[in-house]
Structure formats: C-alpha cells, structure tokens
Amino acid sequence: MSFKHVALYPCNPATARGESTKLSSNKDKIVYTNGRTVIIRDLKNPSQVIANSGHVQAATVARISPTGYYCASADATGNVRVWDIVGEDQVLKAEYKVLTGRVNDLEWDGESNRIIAVGDGRDKFGHAFMMDTGSSTGEIMGHSKVINSVTIRHQRPFRAATAGDDSTVVFHQGVPFKYDKTIKTHTKFVQDVRYGSSGDHFASVGSDAKVFVYDGKTGNTLGEFNDNPHTGSIYACAWSPDSKSIVTSSADCTVKLWDVESKKAVTTWKLGTGVHNQQVGNTWTAGDDIVSLSMSGDLNIFDKRTGDKPARILQGPTKSITSAISTSGSTTFIAGASDGRIVSFSGSEYSTIAGPGHASLVSGLGVASSGDIYSIGYDDTVREIDVKGNNFTQASCATASQPKSIAVANDDTVFVAEVKHIEAIRSNQKVHAVETSFTPNSIATAGKIIAVGGEDHKIHIYEWDGKTLGKAGLLEGNKGPIGALAFSPDGSLLASGDSSGKIVLFDVEKREAITSRWSFHSARIHSLAWTADGKHCASGSLDTHVYIWSVAKPMKNIAIKNAASNGVNAVFWLGDNKLASAGADGCVRTWDITFH
Template structure:
C-alpha cells in the first residue's frame, strides 16, 4: 500500500483587530501567513499552492525575492528563514535570529541579496543583513518605538524607508544602509510604507487616515492625497506594476485607487460594513489584480477598470479546522473551524455558509440521508444547514451541556454526545435525554445501535427504539478517553481511538475486540473514517500523522507522516481511493491511496 499527495486547499491569512496584516505577491502568486504556516497561492492556477510550516513560532510576514527563487519569512520570535521555491521540498537555505522580539515586516533589495527585517526588540527595531551569510549590511536606526513596515528601492543607488509607531518615517541611504533623515508627516502610527516598482517614489499610510508620497531618491515629501480621503485607519498600500497608481486599504471598509500624478482618488470600492469588512492588508500583483484582505479573512480581488464591488471574493478558513465531512457530489466537503465558521468546498474554492451560525468552536458535523447537514458548537447549540442554499436554516436547538460530538442515524435521528449525557433530537425537537454517570466524549450510530465513547476509557453500546436509549453492552480495552469512534458502513465493525493514540477494532455483534494492533499513533486520535467497502479505516491524530489500516491484515498500514503541523483534526474519504485530511493549520490536503492486493 502507498500514497501520493494530490492537492492542498489553503487556509486564509490570520488577522488581528487593530493591526495590519502583511500580504505580498510575486507575479500572480499571493503570499501570506497563518500560524506557523506560510502560504503561496497562484491566483490564475488555484491548484498551485505551497504551504511551508518550518517556523517554530507564529509566522508574521513572508516575501518572495525579486528573482523568484527564494522566499524569506519571519516570525514572532525574531527569526528569519530563507527557503528555496525551486522544487517541491522547499529546502531551507539559511535561518537567522535578527531581532529579540516580533518581526512585523521584511523586504528584499533589488539584487535579491540583502534583506531588512523590522519589528520589536530590546536592543534594536531593525536589522539589515546578507541573505546568504547573515552578515550586517548597515544600521536601521532612528526610531524610538516599534517599526511596522520597511521598503527598499530596487534600483541603484539603494534607499530604504521604515515606518513606525513613533509616527515617523526614517529614510536610509545605502548600501551599507545608514540613517539619512526623519520624516514627520503623520500624526499617528505609520502602518505601511511601499516603494514604487520604478523606484521614483514611495508612499506611506497611517492610522491618521492620511496618504503621503515622497521622492524615491531624496526622501523629500511631494504631497498628500487629500481628495476624498479615507475616514479610518489605513493599514496597507501597494503600487501598480507601472508605478502610476496606488491602492490603499482602510478600516473604513473601503479600498481606494489613487492617481500618482494628480494625487486624486480615481476609484473607491466599498467592501461592506462592520468589523469583519475592515480592510487590513493588500497587494497588487504583476497580473494587475488588486487584492485586499478583510478582517474576516476574505481576499477581495478588484478590477481597476470597473465595478463598485470586488470582481471576486476568495473565502477560506482562518483558524484550525475542527471538524469536516464529505458532502454529496464529486470532491465536495464541508468544514467547521475553531472560530465557529462553517465553509463548504466545491471545485477549487470555499464558500461561507451564510446566516446565524455558531459563535465558537464547531465540535461536530453530520450528514443526514435527507441531504441536510447538522452541526454542533461550543456555544451549546445544534444547527441545521441547508446545503443547496448554502445557509443555516432557522432551526436551532439549545443543548443541555457542551456538545463534544454528534452522529446521525439512518432515520435522520441526531444523537449528540455532551459533557453531561446524550441527547436525541428528531426534527429539531428533543425527544430523549440520557443522563450518564461518566462524561461522554464521542458518539457514532449504525442502524439502531448507538455507541458512546467516554472519558472513562470505555464504550457503551445502546439500542434506540425510537423513544429511549437502552444500554446493551460495554466494550473495554482503550487506554485513554475515547475521542473518536466510527462504525464500518455495514455496521459490523466499530473502531475506537483514544487519547493515547491506540485504536481498538471491535466486532459489534460479538461485543468483542478483533485487534488492538492499530497502535502506531503517539497522540490523541481525533477522527476515524472507513472506506465504502469497510476493508480499511483511516485515522487522524494530534501527532500530525494519518494512518490507513487494513482489517484483513492488521499489521499492514499506510503511514502519511507529518500530514499537518500541530495535528490532524479530521479525516474523510472523497472516493474509493481519495482521502482528505484537515489540519490544525486550517489547510485541507488530499491523497491518492493505492491499496495493493
């Protein structure tokens, strides 16, 4: 048995209220960070995605070198990693600890040889160094507070501009980089500074909602863009490939396009209203796409020639995917996240399930034979989702205690395992509640049999007669709290995974263990999924690995090591040989599995 990686569906950028999120681009590729992961996605070819999770701490910014051969990424601990983009392995070229605190931004020079990284530190707020040796290439000084952004002129003579929380911009001569002068145009935090591709100008934006443009060689202030200005903090700016226009993204939920020569706003795009539509980052691709980031994580793509709204909106998870299941159709699935959002996936893109959703972590998803999806969340609710309408229905049921898992019977009966017991819900009405002396942690259903895994390391089998749950058997053998259980499609077998990483396979009719050899995981089992023929079972674990087990040959397995950084939370089949895994990094990966006879 063997496997091959097929595709990766990436998470979207992580955002923080009141802070800018750094986006960058290289040709038609957008670059962003989320957690420890750096994502590089091709807008023209969505299947071309790179995810690199080499950072130990949360990554904060990443930029591709002008040559396109390397990517430099930085994290919250002050480390810069430079890695290869040629080939699939993304080989690490160098790693440097350049600041003692968080790095907010970095920039390459025009030769792809030097890098300036800026942010927060005890002894300094910025560092200039050679990408191949790490040796210093000058000083980044002049600021008294955290530096938020840096820009380097790509033409000789090199120049650099840094912007900080001390409301100033510092202009540097180079190379080696050295202090030239301090520019005091803004009255509040300066959020971003960017050089035009031509090198003739650079622009700055800040929390004072102002935009200024400067001479690229001398640093002299050329003027302010005060025609139809923004009304909120401006978090990001980016230049057009021809250096004639500037795009700015603001907390007033708008993106503006400015003409450099006239210093006037040519176009204003209103994205929406409310906190989720605040614009906190942007980039302008070489293919002439303006991409602006909403606080919600949506990537809004604008056409500079037309429209009052985004031409396209890319949606995706911004937090860990906590639950995921396949849905009817080819390569379609639905995923719930740690922030309570639920998204459906079809083709190459996600779409958000609209309506009154969950306000916190989605703990379970289940597909009924009717085609409707049910979800539970840590907001103590059970909700119904209309997949055809891609929205939550009006139906919502409050649970007695925090739901940990849900299962759906063949007659669309919903069983919810909660901290204090198991509730049975039919047509959004509670029809039965089973109080337990133990704490349930997982539930599965097959026909009239309902299995409940507990924190006491045991599994109880119940019969559902339409009115009550009657306990009929007790299954033992697990070494920790049972976090995931799953019946085979015919209901004859039951797989149970626990917090120690052990999986026990039970014969349901005989109420006996078949094998306890599925024990290669070293962390909590989060999810189990059977193939349609019931011959193999896939498992996802906190140890970052996915295993596919054989019923006929218990010692034979396929090991997909390091399937997702920080753990795999869900695993499900999209076909007879196509497996999908959803990780704590918010990404979904698919794998082609070869079952050799």
C-alpha cells in the same frame, strides 16, 4: 499500498483588529501567513499552492525574493527563515535571530542578496543583513517605538524607508544602510510604506487616514493624496506594476485607487459595513490583480477597470479546522473551524455558510439521510445547514451542556454526546436525554446501535427504539479516553481511537475485539473514517500523521507522515480512492490512495 498527494486547499490569512496584515506578491502569486504556516498561492492557477510550516512560533510576514527562488518569512519571536520555493522539499537555506521580539515586516533588496527585518526589540527595532551569511549590512536607526513596515528601493543607489508607531517615516541611504533623515508627515501610527517598482517614488499610509508620496532617491515629500480621502485608519498601500497608481486599504471598509501624478482618487470600492469588512492588508500582483484583505479573512480581488465590487472573493478558514465531512462523496465537503465559522468547498473554491452560525468552536458535523448537515459548537447549540442553499436554517436547538460529538441515525435523529448527557434531537426538538455516570467524548451510530466513547476508556453501547436509549453492552480494550469512533458502512465493525494513539477494532455483533494492532500513532486520535467497502479505515491524530489500516491484514498500513502541522483533526473520504485530511493549520489536503 501507496499514496500520492493530490491537492492542497489553503487557509486564508489571519488578521488582528487594529493591526496591519502584511500581504505580498510575486508575479501572480500572493504570499501571507496564518499561525505557523506560510501560504503561497497562484491566483491564475489555484492548484499551485505551497504551505510551509517551518516556524516554531506564529509567522507574521513572508516575502518572495525578486528572483523568485527564495522566500523569507519571519515570526513573533524575531526569527527569519530563508527557504527554497522552487523544489518540492522547500529546503531551508538559512535561519537567523534578528530581533528579540516580533518581526512586523521584512523586505528584499533588488538583487535578492540583502534583507531588512523590522518590528519590536529590546535593543533595536530593525536589522539589515545578508541573506546567505547573516552578516550586517548597515544600521536601521531613527525610531523611538516599534517599526511597522519597511521598503527598499530595488535600483541602485539603494534606499530604504521605515515606518513606525512613533508617527514618523525614516529614510536610509545604502548600502550599507545608514540613517539619513526623519520625515514627520503623519500625526498618528504609520502603518505601511512601499516603494514603486520603478524606484522613483515611495508612499506611506497611517492611522491618521493620510496618504503621502515621496521622492525615491532623496526622500523629499512630494505631496498628500487628499482628494476624497479615507475616513478611517489606512492599513496598507500597494503600487501598480507600472508605478503610476497606488491602491490603499482602510478601516472605513473601502479600497481606493489613486493616480500618482494627479494625486486624485480614481476609483473607490465599498465593501459593506462592520468590523469584519474593515480592510487590513493589500498587494498588487504583476498580473494586475488588486488584492485587499478583509478583517474577516476574505481576500477581495479587484479589476481596476470596474468600480463596483470585487471581481472575485476568496474565502476560507482562518483558524484551525476542528471538524470536516464529505457531503456527496465526490469533491464536496464542509469544514468547521475553532472560531465557529463553517465553510463549504465545491469545485475549486470555498464559500462561507451564511446565516446565524456558531459563536465559538465547531466540535462536530453530521450528515443526515436527507443530505442536510447538523453542526454542534461550544456555544452549546445544535444547528442545521441547508447544503443546497449554502446557509444555516433558522432552526436550532440548545444543548444541556457542552457538546463534544455528534452522530445522525438513519431516521435522521441527531445524537449529541455532551459533558454529562446523551441527547436525542429530531426536527430540532429534544425527544430524549440520558444522564451518564461517565463523561462522554465521542459518539457513532449504525442502525439502532449507538456507541459512546468515554473518558473512562470504555465504549458504552446503547440501542435506540425510536423513542428511548437503552443500555445494551460495554466494550473494553482501549488504553485511554476515547476521542474517536466510527462504524463500518454495514455496521458490523467498530473502530475506536483513544488518547494514547491506539485504535481497537471490534466486532459489533459478538461484542469483542478483533485486533488491537492498529497502534502506530503516538498521540490522541481525533478522527476515523471508513472506505465505502468497509475494508479499510483511515485515522488522523494529534501526532500530525494519517494512517490507513487494512481489516484483512491488520499489520499492513499506509503511513502519510506530517499530513498537517500541529495535528490532524479530521479525515474523510471523497471517493473510493481519495482521502482528505484537515488539520490545525486550517488547510485541507487530498491524497490518492492505491490499495493494491
């Protein structure tokens, strides 16, 4: 038995209100961070995705070197990692502690030898160093508050500009980099500063909704872009590949394209209203794609020749995926996240389920025989999803307490395991409820049998006659609270995973354990999924690993190590030989499995 990694479906960038989110690009690749993960995705070839989770703390910014061989990424504790992106192993070249606080931005020089990292620190707000040795290449001085952005002229003589919360832009000579002058054009926080690829000019944008352009060699102010200006804070700017245009993204929910020579706005794209449509980051790829990031995490891709709406919108999870299931057994699946968002995947891209969704963590998803999906969330609500329409229906049902797990019976009755109850719901109406003496954690159904895993380390078996739940037995053998249950497709077997990492396989009819040897996980089991033939069962755990177990040969397994940083929260089959795993990093990965 063996496995092969097939595809990675990445999360979208993480955003924070009132802050600029740094996007960058190299050729047709865009680079961003989410949690501990750095994502590099190719806009022209969606299958080319790199996810690196080497940071111990939340990553804040990442940029590819001009040569295209390395990526430098930084985190919230002041560490910068330089790693190889050419090989599959993503070998770490160097790691440096450059600041005592958060790194907000970093930049490579044109020779891919030097890096300047800026942000927050007790003794300094910026550090310039050699990428291979870490030795200093000058001083980043002149700011009295946190630095938000840095840019370096890629041609000799090198120059650098930094922008900070002290409302100033500081110009540096180089190398070694040294303070030259302070530029006081802005009246509020300066959010972003960027050099054009030609090196002739650089631009700055800020919370005062102003855009300024400067001479690239001297730092002299050349003028302000005040034709049809933004009406809200500008969080990011980016230059066109030919250095003749600038694009800016603002909290007024607009993206503007400016002509540098005339200093006039050529095109304005309006992206709706509301906080979720505020534009908080952008980049302009060498392939001439303008990418702007919405507060919601959507990546809006614009064509500069059309001034109406984005040519494409890349959607996806922005938080940990907490539950996921396949919807048709092929390439379609639905995933719920810790922020309440539910997304569907079909073909090659995500789309967000529209309508009145959940307000907080999605704790479970279940599919009915009709094909509709039911979801539960920590907002104590059961909701119905119309898969064909890709939207929530208006129907919903409140639960008596916090729902932890969901299962849908053959008659489309929805069973919800809650803190002290098991509720049966049909047509979005409660039809039955049982108060339990134990705390339910997980639930699964097969025919008339309902299995409920509890905090008491036991599986409580119920029978459903269409109207009421009757107690029908008890299964024991697990060593911890039971977090995942799954019946085999024919209902004859029941797999039970607990908090110790142990999985026990039960014979449902005989009410006895078949094997307790599925015990290679070292942490809580979050999800179990059977193959269609009932011969193999996959498990996903907090220990970041996925295992595929054999019923016929209990000691045989396929181990997919480090399938998701911070833990695997869901596993599901997309066919007889294709397994998908979703994790706390917000990414979904698929694997081709060979059983013989």
